[in-house]
Amino acid sequence: MKTIFRSIALNLPIPVLIIxxxxxxxQPTAAQNADTTxxxxxxxxxxxxxxxxxxxxxxxxxxxxMKKMTLAAARAQGLALCSRCPATTAAxxxxxxxxxxxxxxxxxxxxxxxxxxxxxxxxxxxxxxxxVYKSYSDRGDRVxxxxxxxxxxxxxxxxxxxxxETLWPPSGESSRDGTMAYPKGPDSQPAIQAALNKMGDxxxxxxxxxxxxxxxxxxxxxxxxxxxxxxxxxxxEGNDENGTKLIxxxxxxxxxxxxxxxxEIQQFREGSVRITxxxxxxxxxxxxxxxxxxxxxxxxxxxxxTVNQQWIEDLGxxxxxxxxxxxxxxxxxxxxxPESYQFMHLREIAKVQGNTLTLQVxxxxxxxxxxxxxxVFKADVGSLATxxxxxxxxxxxxxxxxxxxxxxxxxxxxxKTAVSISNARDSWVRNVTAKHLQFAAxxxxxxxxxxTVRNCAYLxxxxxxxxxxxxxxxxxxxxxxxxxxxxxxxxxxxxxxGARTMGPFAFVNSTAVRGQQSEPHHRWGTGYLYDNITxxxxxxxxxxxxxSGTGHGWSAANTMIWNCDAPSIVxxxxxxxxxxxxxxxxxxxxxxxxxxxGIKYANTRSGYWGTPQQGKFYGYALMGSxxxxxxxAAVTPRSLFVQQLIDRIGQQQAMRVLNEGQxxxxxxxxxxxxxxxWQENWFLDGKHASLRNSADGLFFAGGTVTxxxxxxxxxxxHAVLWTKxxxxxxxxxxxxxxxxxxxxxGTTLLYIQAQGIGIPPxxxxxxxxxxxxxxxxxxxxxxYMDLLSLSFRENLRSKRYPWRDEHLNWYPGRGLIxxxxxxxxxxPGKTYLVQVEKRAASxxxxxxxxxxxxxxIDHTWNTDAIAAGIEPRQIQKGRIGLRHMATRQFVYRxxxxxxx
Numbered sequence: 001m002k003t004i005f006r007s008i009a010l011n012l013p014i015p016v017l018i019i020x021x022x023x024x025x026x027q028p029t030a031a032q033n034a035d036t037t038x039x040x041x042x043x044x045x046x047x048x049x050x051x052x053x054x055x056x057x058x059x060x061x062x063x064x065x066m067k068k069m070t071l072a073a074a075r076a077q078g079l080a081l082c083s084r085c086p087a088t089t090a091a092x093x094x095x096x097x098x099x100x101x102x103x104x105x106x107x108x109x110x111x112x113x114x115x116x117x118x119x120x121x122x123x124x125x126x127x128x129x130x131x132v133y134k135s136y137s138d139r140g141d142r143v144x145x146x147x148x149x150x151x152x153x154x155x156x157x158x159x160x161x162x163x164x165e166t167l168w169p170p171s172g173e174s175s176r177d178g179t180m181a182y183p184k185g186p187d188s189q190p191a192i193q194a195a196l197n198k199m200g201d202x203x204x205x206x207x208x209x210x211x212x213x214x215x216x217x218x219x220x221x222x223x224x225x226x227x228x229x230x231x232x233x234x235x236x237e238g239n240d241e242n243g244t245k246l247i248x249x250x251x252x253x254x255x256x257x258x259x260x261x262x263x264e265i266q267q268f269r270e271g272s273v274r275i276t277x278x279x280x281x282x283x284x285x286x287x288x289x290x291x292x293x294x295x296x297x298x299x300x301x302x303x304x305x306t307v308n309q310q311w312i313e314d315l316g317x318x319x320x321x322x323x324x325x326x327x328x329x330x331x332x333x334x335x336x337x338p339e340s341y342q343f344m345h346l347r348e349i350a351k352v353q354g355n356t357l358t359l360q361v362x363x364x365x366x367x368x369x370x371x372x373x374x375x376v377f378k379a380d381v382g383s384l385a386t387x388x389x390x391x392x393x394x395x396x397x398x399x400x401x402x403x404x405x406x407x408x409x410x411x412x413x414x415x416k417t418a419v420s421i422s423n424a425r426d427s428w429v430r431n432v433t434a435k436h437l438q439f440a441a442x443x444x445x446x447x448x449x450x451x452t453v454r455n456c457a458y459l460x461x462x463x464x465x466x467x468x469x470x471x472x473x474x475x476x477x478x479x480x481x482x483x484x485x486x487x488x489x490x491x492x493x494x495x496x497x498g499a500r501t502m503g504p505f506a507f508v509n510s511t512a513v514r515g516q517q518s519e520p521h522h523r524w525g526t527g528y529l530y531d532n533i534t535x536x537x538x539x540x541x542x543x544x545x546x547x548s549g550t551g552h553g554w555s556a557a558n559t560m561i562w563n564c565d566a567p568s569i570v571x572x573x574x575x576x577x578x579x580x581x582x583x584x585x586x587x588x589x590x591x592x593x594x595x596x597x598g599i600k601y602a603n604t605r606s607g608y609w610g611t612p613q614q615g616k617f618y619g620y621a622l623m624g625s626x627x628x629x630x631x632x633a634a635v636t637p638r639s640l641f642v643q644q645l646i647d648r649i650g651q652q653q654a655m656r657v658l659n660e661g662q663x664x665x666x667x668x669x670x671x672x673x674x675x676x677x678w679q680e681n682w683f684l685d686g687k688h689a690s691l692r693n694s695a696d697g698l699f700f701a702g703g704t705v706t707x708x709x710x711x712x713x714x715x716x717x718h719a720v721l722w723t724k725x726x727x728x729x730x731x732x733x734x735x736x737x738x739x740x741x742x743x744x745x746g747t748t749l750l751y752i753q754a755q756g757i758g759i760p761p762x763x764x765x766x767x768x769x770x771x772x773x774x775x776x777x778x779x780x781x782x783x784y785m786d787l788l789s790l791s792f793r794e795n796l797r798s799k800r801y802p803w804r805d806e807h808l809n810w811y812p813g814r815g816l817i818x819x820x821x822x823x824x825x826x827x828p829g830k831t832y833l834v835q836v837e838k839r840a841a842s843x844x845x846x847x848x849x850x851x852x853x854x855x856x857i858d859h860t861w862n863t864d865a866i867a868a869g870i871e872p873r874q875i876q877k878g879r880i881g882l883r884h885m886a887t888r889q890f891v892y893r894x895x896x897x898x899x900x
Contacts, residue, residue, distance in 0.1 A: 035070060035071055035072035035075075036070055036071070036072070037049060037070065037071040038050070038068060038069075038070065038071075039069060039070070039071050039074050039079075039081070040055060040063065040066040040067070040068055041066055041067045041068075041069060041074060041079060042062075042065075042066045042067075045078075045079060045080070045340075046079065046080060046081065046082035046083075047069070047071070047074045047079045047080070047081060047082070048066075048081070048082055048085055049081070049085050051085070052082060052084055052085040053084045054082055054084050075339050076269075077269070078339065078340075078342040078344075079339075080337065080339045080340045083334065083550075097326065097327050097328060097330065097331055098322040098323045098326050098327070098330040098331065099323060099326045116628075116629075117627055117628065117629065119134055119136055119627070120627075120629045121134070121584075121629055121635070122134050122136055122143050122582070122584070122627065122629070123143055123584070123640065124636075125636055125643075125855070125858045126855070127854050127855055128853065128854075128855055129846060129848060129855030129858050130647045131637070131643055131644065131647055135281075136580055136627060137281070137577060137578060137580075139279055139281055139366075139577060139578065140281035141281040141282040141283060141366060141577070141578045141579075141580075142281065142282065142283040143283065143560065143582065144282070144283050144362060144364055144503070144504055144527055144529075144558060144560070145283070145362060145504070145644050145648075146503075146504045146505075146506040146527075146529040146531075146560075146640070146641050147641060147644035147645040147647070147649075148360070148361050148480065148504065148648075149450070149480050149481060149482040149504050149505060149506040149529075149641075150450060150451070150452035150480070150481070150482030150484070150506070151426050151427070151428050151450060151451070151452040151482075152426050153360075153361070153450060153480065154452075154482065154645055154649075154657050155649060155653075155657070156653075156656075156657065157657050157660055158389070158428050158430065158452060158660065159207070159209065159387070161209055161211060161212040161233045161235075161387070161389070162211060162212065163211065163212045163213075163214045163235070164198075164199050164202065164210070164211025164212060164213070165195040165199055165211070165212075165213045165214070166213075166214045166216065167188075167191060167192065167195055167213065167214070167215050167216065168216045168218070169188075169215075169216065169217075169218030169219055169220055170185075170186040170188055170191070170220070171186070172185060172186035173185070174221070177249070177398070178400075178402075179400050179401050179402035180249070180398050180399065180400055180401070180413070181398055181399050181400075181401050181436070182247050182396065182398045184221060184223075184249065185219070185221040185247075186221060187221055187222070187223045188220040188221055188222055188246075189222045189223050189224045189226065192213070192215070192220070192222065192226055192234075193226055193227070195213045196213055196226065196227070196228055196229060196232055196234065197229065199211045199212070199213055199229065199231075199232045200229025200230065200231070200232050202231075204230075204231045204387075207387060208230070208231050208386040208387045208426075209231050209387045210229075210230075210231035210232050210387075211231075211232065211233075212232070212233040212234070212235045212391075213233070213234050213235065214235050214236075214237075215234070215235065215236045215237070215244045215246075215393070216237060216244070217237040217238060217242065217243050217244050218244065218245070219245045219247065220244070220245065220246045220247070221247050221249065222247065222248045222249065222257075223249045223250075224249075224250070225248075225250075225255055225256060225257055225258065225259060226257065226258045226259070227258075227259045227260075228258060228259070228260050228388045228389075228390065229262070229385070229388070230262055230384075230385035230386055230388055230424075231385075231386065231387045231388065232388055233387075233388065233389040233390070233391060234258070234389070234390050234391070234393070235389075235390075235391040235392055235393075236391065236392040236393035236394070237392060238392055238394075239392055239393055239394045239431050239432055239433040239457075240394060240433065241394065243392065243393070243394055244392065244393050244394065245393075245394040245396060246393060246394070246395050246396065247396045247397075247398055248395065248396065248397050248398065248415055249398045250397075250398075250413065250414070250415055251413075252413075253411045253412065253413040253414060253415075253416075253438075254411070254415070254416045254438065255415055255416060256415065256416060256417045256418075256419075256443075257395055257397065257415045257417070257418050257419070258390055258395070258418065258419045258420070259420050259421075259422075260385060260388045260389075260390070260419065260420070260421045260422075260424050260427055261384070261385050261388075261420075261421055261422040261423035261424040261445075261447065261448065262383070262384070262385045262423060262424070263382075263383025263384050263385065263423055264383060264384075264423055264447060265346065265379055265380070265381055265384065265423070265447050266379060266380040266383070267302060267377065267379055268377055268378040268379065268380070269377050270377075271294055271377050271378055272304075272375045272376065272377040273289040273290045273291050273292070273294075273375060273376055273377070274290050274373065274374070274375050275287055275288065275289055275303075275367060275373055275374040275375060275376065276288045276289060276290055276355070277367070277369075278368070278369050279366065279367075279368050279369070279577075279578075280363065280366055280367040280368075280374070281366055281578055282363065282364065282365050282366045282558050282578045282579065283362045283363070283364075284362060284363050284366075284367075285350075285358055285359050285362050285363075286356055286357065286358050286359070287303065287356070287357055287359075287363075287367075287374075287376070288355050288356050288357075289355055289357060289376050290355070291355060292352055292354065292355040292356070292357055294378070295349055295352050295357060295376075295378070296349070296352060297349050297350060297351055297352060298348065298349065299348070299349045299378060300346065300347070300348050300349075300378070300379045300380065300381050301346075301347055301348075301349060301357075301376050301377060301378055301379055302344045302345065302346055302347075302376070302377055302378075302379050303344075303345040303347055303359070303363060303367075303374060303375075303376050304342060304343065304344050304345070304374055304375050304376070304377070305342070305343040305345070305365065305367050305372070305374045306342055306372045306373060306374055307338055307341050307342065307343070307371055307372045308338055308371060308372035309338055310370065310371055310372075311338075311341075311371035311372060311576065312335070312336045312337070312338060312341070314371070314575055314576050315336075315553070315554055315574060315575055315576060316544075316553075316575065317335065317551070317553045317554065318335045318336065319335050320335075321333045321334070321335050321336070321546075321547050321551045321553065322335065322547075324546050324547040325547060329547075330547070332550060333547045333550055333551045334550045335551065336523075336551070336553060338372070340500075341500065341523075341524065343365070343500060343502055343524075343526075344502065345363055345364070345479070345502045346379060346381075346449060346479055347359040347360065347361055347363075348360045348361070357376065361479075361480065361504065362504075364502060364503040364504055364526040364527025364557075364558050365502075365526045365557055365558060365578065365579055366576070366577060366578025366579065368576075368577065368578070371576065381425060381449070384423050384424055384425050384447060384449070385423065385424040385425070385427065386424065386425050386426045386427065387426060387427060388421075388424055388427040389427055389428045389429065389430070390419050390428075390429045390430075390432055391428075391429075391430050391431055391432070392430075392431045392432070393431075393432050393433075394432075394433050394435070395418045395419075395432060395433070395434045395435070396434075396435045396436060397414040397415040397418070397434075397435065397436040397437055397462070398413070398414065398436070399412040399413060399436050399462045400412050400413040400414075405463075405464065406464070407464055407465070407466060410463070410464060412438070412462050412463055414436055414437065414438060414462050414463065415436075415437055415438065416437065416438045416439040416440075417437060417438075417439050417440045417441075417442075417443045418432070418434035418437055418440070418441050418442065419432070419434070419441070419442045419443070420440075420442075420443045420445060421442070421443070421444050421445065421448045421451050421478075422444075422445030422446055422447050422448055422477065422478075423445075423446070423447035423448065424447070424448050424449075424451070425448070425449040425450055426449070426450050426451075427448075427450075427451050427452075428451060428452045428453070428454070429442050429451075429452075429453045429454075429456055430452070430453070430454045430455055430456065431454075431455045431456070432455075432456045432457075433456070433457040433459060434456070434457070434458055434459070435459045435460050436460055436461065436462045437461055437462070437463075438461065438462065438463035438469055438470075439463075439468075439469060439470065439471055439474075440458070440471050440472060440473065440474050441456055441457070441458035441472055441473060441486075441488075442456060442473055442474075442483075443471070443474045443476050444474070444475050444476055444477060444478050444481050445476050445477045445478065446476075446477035446478060447477070447478060448477060448478030448479075448481070449478050449479055449480050450479075450480040450481070451478070451480075451481045452481075452482045452484065453473060453481070453482070453483045453484070453486060454482075454483070454484040454485055454486065455484075455485050455486065456486045456487070457486065457487040457488070458472035458473065458486075458487070458488040458489065458491060458494075459489055460490065461490055461491060465492060466492075467549070469492065470490070470491045470492040470493065471491065471492065471493045471496045471521075472486075472488035472491040472493070472494045472495070472496075472512070472515075473486055473488065473494065473495050473496070473507070473510075474493070474496045474497070474498065475496070475497045475498060475501055475505045475525070475528075476497075476498040476501070477498065477501060478501075479501075479502050479503060479504070479505070480503075480504060480505070481505050481506070482505075482506045482508065483495060483506070483507045483508065483510060484506075484508045484509060484510070484658075485508075485509050485510060486507075486510040486511075487510065487511050487512075487513075488511070488512045488513070488515060489512070489513040489514055489515070490513075490514045490515070491512065491515050491516070492515075492516045492517070493515075493516065493517060493518060493519065493521060494510075494512035494515040494516075494518045494535065494538065495507040495510060495512070495518040495530065495533060496518060496519060496520070496521050497519070497520035497521060497525035497528055497555075497556075498520075498521060498522075498525065499521070499522050499523035499524070499525065500523055500524055500525070501520065501525040501526070502526055502527065503525070503526050503527020503558070504527040504528075504529070505525075505527060505528050505529065506528075506529040506531065506641050507528070507529065507530050507531065507533055508529070508531040508532060508533075508639065508641045508642075509531065509532045509533075509639065510532075510533055510534075511533070511534045511535070512533070512534070512535035512537070512538055513535075513536070513537065514537050515535050515537055515538035516537075516538045516539070517538055517539045517540070517541055518530065518533060518535060518538060518539070518540045518541075518566075519540065519541040519542065519543070519555060519556065520542065520555045520556035520559060521545075521552070521555055522545055522548070522549060522552030522553070522555045523552060523553060523554075523555065524553070524554055524555070524556075524557060525555060525556055525557075525559075526556070526557045526558050526559075526579070527557075527558050527559070528542070528556060528558075528559040528560070529559070529560045529562065529640065529641060530559070530560065530561045530562065530564055531560075531562045531563065531564075531639055531640050531641045532562070532563050532564065532587070532638070532639055533561075533564045533565070533566070534564070534565045534566075534587075534588075535564075535565070535566045535567075536565070536566075536567070536588075537567070538566060538567070538568075539566050539567060539568035539569065539570065540561050540564055540566045540569050540570075541555075541556075541568075541569070541570045541571070542555070542556035542557075542559035542561065542570070542571045542572065542581035542582075542626065543555060543556065543570055543571070543572045543581075544572050544574070554574050556581055557574050557579035557580075557581065558579055558580065558581070559571070559581045559582070560581075560582045560584065560640065561581075561582065561583040561584070562582075562584050562585055562635075562639075562640040563584070563585035563586070563587050563634045563635060563638060563639070563640075564583075564585075564586070564587065564588075565586070565587045565588035566588065567588075569583050569586070570583075571583045571626030571627070571628070572626050573626045573627070580626055580627050581626035581627070582626055582627045582628075583626060583627070583628050583629075583631070584627075584628075584629040584630060584635055585629065585630045585633070585634045585635035586630065586631050586632055586633060586634065587634045587862060633818075634818070634862060636858065636859050636860065637858065637860060638842060638844070638860035638862070639860075642654065642658065645657065645658070651835075667898060667899045668896065668897075668898055669725070669727055669731065669897045669898060669899050670723060670725055670727070670895070670896065670897035671895070671897075672894075672895045672896075673697075673893060673894055673895075674693070674698040674892050674893045674894065674895055675693060675694065675695055675696075675697060675698075675893065676693060677693060678691055678693055678698050678721075681723060681724055681725070682721050682722060682723060682724060683721075683722050683724060683767060684719065684720070684721055684722070684773075685718075685719060685720040685721075685722065685773035685774070685776040686702065686703070686716070686717070686718055686719030686720060686774070686775075686776045687716060687774045687775070688702070688703035688704070688705075688716055688717050688719070689701065689702055689703065689719030689721075689884070691721070696891055696893065697736070697738075697891045697892050697893030697894075698891065698892045698893065699740070699889070699890075700719070700721060700882065700884060700889070700890055700891075700892060701719075701740075701741075701884065701888070701889040701890075702717055702718055702719045702746070702884035702885055702886050702887060702888045702889075703716065703717020703718070703719065703886045703887075704717060704886060704887065705717045705886055706745045706746065706886050706887060707886075708745070714886055715775050715776070715777040715778070716774070716775045716776075717885075718776045718777070718778065718883065718884065718885055718886065719776060719883070719884045720751065720773075720776050720781075720881045720882065720883045720884075721881060721882045721883075722754075722766065722767070722879050722880070722881045723879050723880045723881070723897075724767070724879075725879070726753075726877055726878055727753060727877070727878070727879070727880065727897055727899075728753075728876060728877040729876065729877075729899065730837075730839045730840060730899065731753075731838050731897055731898065731899050732835070732836065732837050732838075732897070732898045732899070733750070733752070733834070733835075733836040733838070733880060733895075733896070733897055734833070734834065734835045734836070734894075734895075734896050734898075735834050735893070735894055735895040735896065736831055736832065736833055736834070736850065736892065736893050736894050737826075737831070737832050737834060737890050737891070737892050738829070738830065738831045738832070738890060738891045739826050739827065739828045739829070739830065739832075739889070739890055740828065740889035740890060740891060741828065741887055741888060741889040741890075742828045743887035743888070745885070745886065745887050746884075746885030746886055746887050746888050747791055747792055747793045747885055747888065748791075748792045748882070748883065748884055748885070748888050748890060749789055749790060749791045749792065749882075749883040749885075750789070750790040750792075750834070750836065750880070750881070750882060750883075751785075751787050751788075751789055751879075751880065751881035751883060752787060752788040752789070752790070752836070752838055752843070752875065752878075753787060753838065753875045753876070753877055753878035753879070753880070754766060754785050754786065754787035754801075754878040754879050754880070754881055755785070755786050755787070755877065755878040755879075756784060756785060756786070757784050757785065757786055757802060759784070762784035762785075764786075766785070766879065767879075776883075781801065782799075782801045782802060782803045782804075782814075782815065783801075783802050783803065783804050783808065784802065785801045785802060786801060786802060786875070786878070787800075787801045787875065787878060787881075788800060788801075788838065788843055788863065788875050789801060789815075790836070790843075790845060792826060794822065794823070794824065794825055795822055796822070796823050796845070796857060796859065797816065798816075798817040798818070798843055798845075798861045798863075799814070799815040799816055799817060800815045800817055800863065800875075801815060802815070803815045817843070817861045817862070817863055818861050818862065823847065823856045823857035823859075824856055830849060830850075830851065831849075831850040831851065832847055832848065832849055832850060832856075833846075833847070833848040833849075833850050834846075834847055835847075835848075838875070841862065841863055842860055842861065842862060842863055843860065843861045843863050844858070844859070844860040844861075845857060845858070845859055846858045863875070880897065
């Protein structure tokens with residue numbers, strides 16, 4: 001078993017180690033409160049005694065509304081005394097201030113040198129064209145599957161809900177509103193809420209959908225918040241100044257503009273059964289219980305990890321938290337307590353066999369008997385809101401321009417959050433821009449399940465740039481959420497997770513500008529994916545935050561950072577079996593001074609207070625690095641989430657989900673079985689080529705003279721077969737090819753969306769090149785054509801033409817996009833299926849041997865970043881060409897071009 005002692009002992013000086021060992025063995029001495037003590041619960045995670053400061057501040061009505069119970073009953077429900085209760089604060093009072101466990105401090109911070117992990121790659125493309133996973137421990141712990149995050153677990157696209165009510169911007173003049181940034185106008189809040197309520201009273205269809213309220217384009221002034229009922233969507237006509245703009249005004253500041261959610265999850269703990277497995281690895285779907293007779297497929301359950309003090313001590317989150325800084329600072333820190341870390345995983349049962357339960361969604365962390373084991377009990381989610389959404393709106397919070405930003409808690413009289421979702425399942429926010437918020441564009445809270453947030457933006461936040469502010473997109477509770485293609489600027493934590501959040505959660509293909517750190521922020525958030533996140537100014541981390549705050553400690557476990565681009569990417573390995581953090585692949589520029597180029601994984605977090613290192617890093621030294629792979633280049637597949645989704649539901653359905661359903665239905669732009677007259681759909685470059693149609697397809701051969709035979713004549717023995725039709729935008733290309741020749745000379749190429757560079761005689765329309773096409777000299781093509789190229793050599797190559805600039809100087813790398821990829825030979829007599837996905841900034845090739853089904857290659861290139869930093873404009877429009885060098889002979893059939 002991994003322990004703190006291993007990494008500490010290997011790296012700390014002996015005097016420091018002795019101090020640490022003595023402190024580590026300390027046990028908490030907090031006085032225990034009587035189990036019969038009366039406490040009051042208001043629905044959150046804490047209870048209060050009557051002398052609690054927070055309880056006394058409540059009004060008599062609020063106090064009367066709280067549930068009364070014994071402290072023992074509260075603890076049984078996983079509730080703990082709040083930090084302001086006298087019994088708690090008294091127990092935390094100490095007369096002797098703690099010593100720092102890092103005294104005396106070393107003169108330099110030790111660095112863990114990068115060494116490739118022998119287990120890499122943990123995830124790779126297998127022969128069948130699907131991902132293959134390795135366990136990262138000898139107990140079966142594995143990388144998680146994030147494809148079940150989002151609306152309906154991303155099995156289907158978000159629905160296009162029919163409009164039931166339509167509103168227009170109200171007539172009337174606007175006027176200046178004191179020192180507020182925006183004017184005030186006719187209040188639309190009552191009319192909008194009435195329309196939402198009216199739709200909420202409608203009968204839902206079989207999916208739970210009632211209808212949408214459409215706000216026509218224009219400006220609406222909204223005094224107060226809006227609530228969206230279950231089954232109802234609030235939709236505008238665009239999320240910019242020309243669309244539907246809602247200007248929210250609050251008289252208090254710090255509220256939520258739009259809320260989604262109702263009801264609550266019911267828990268039936270009286271039917272709890274214990275988990276009998278000695279160890280459940282991370283990523284488990286199956287678990288055994290003492291008696292499964294009361295469970296059936298379709299039941300919702302909580303799988304509760306019931307941790308003990310040993311788990312806390314093994315993580316170093318006990319008394320040790322007080323001793324990082326020591327002194328008065330250390331006295332403020334709060335060691336973790338078992339009753340506050342009873343982790344609840346809401347799951348649906350897929351199968352029951354004997355006393356074994358199979359879950360629909362895997363568990364994001366391990367459950368071990370030695371650390372307290374776990375239990376399972378039923379839950380009821382029937383009262384939660386479903387199919388609620390916010391779409392195509394510009395949400396603006398008014399704010400007071402007269403307030404001075406003190407850098408602390410200045411109240412600008414603006415909203416805290418644009419959209420907050422709690423107690424709701426299978427809901428969404430899409431195509432929404434939010435401006436001038438204190439906290440978040442979208443925040444997921446307790447009781448939320450399977451929410452998709454996509455194509456949303458967080459702009460121009462207003463409020464202090466300090467703790468508790470500027471979390472652009474935050475997973476504060478619930479499980480199974482997906483943030484896809486979102487944008488954040490000027491946030492402290494662009495893509496963040498809260499305390500004790502149980503995944504899976506996924507942040508995918510999103511961007512942060514002028515941000516700081518994206519991370520699960522504190523106190524054990526598990527199961528996060530950061531997939532193709534770009535932040536040129538900030539960092540991405542899955543770390544131990546040590547005694548930050550009052551004791552943030554381990555912020556992340558089983559968090560994956562996949563093919564991301566950030567100045568700093570940091571992962572640490574928690575000191576318990578079955579949890580790690582991973583940084584695999586890097587898409588940005590390599591950086592001097594980093595031990596491993598793009599990923600700064602070194603263990604340089606320290607607590608050396610009162611030394612020259614003071615304030616440089618928080619937390620722990622030498623806690624062990626996480627799992628690192630390919631820290632200087634991207635890996636395949638480009639997106640882990642996308643490939644996991646394709647593996648699970650298939651290519652076509654995955655594209656429908658990712659590209660928004662109805663718009664994602666494939667449209668066939670071009671289809672040719674290639675058994676008829678080839679001249680109906682194609683034209684030819686190259687006077688020595690041979691073309692012949694048959695029932696088997698189109699036989700296509702280049703010339704016979706190689707460069708070795710005649711270096712001048714051989715140029716005329718190339719050939720390119722061009723589509724007569726041009727294709728624009730993102731496209732999919734598919735066809736079959738069978739090799740006829742057995743020559744060792746030359747290759748075949750696929751040209752994608754080709755045009756001339758536009759300088760006469762090399763006009764954009766290559767069909768007008770006339771005599772220039774008779775001899776398809778390669779030099780003419782890669783100098784004067786604008787296209788993407790795939791070369792089917794043994795080393796697969798993707799290139800971007802032209803290779804030369806406007807002055808005919810060679811580009812470094814000659815257009816090569818990323819490294820060449822080995823994939824094997826295309827053998828004579830075999831038929832191969834070619835599938836190409838061309839997107840604005842990527843090119844994916846999947847090549848499968850038809851007879852065996854063997855996937856030879858499934859690789860994606862980033863076409864935005866070409867060798868030596870050359871970034872030409874993206875390919876948008878042009879013809880498709882099949883190019884043969886001399887001696888190449890193939891039969892082609894079933895050529896198709898589609899658009900989603």
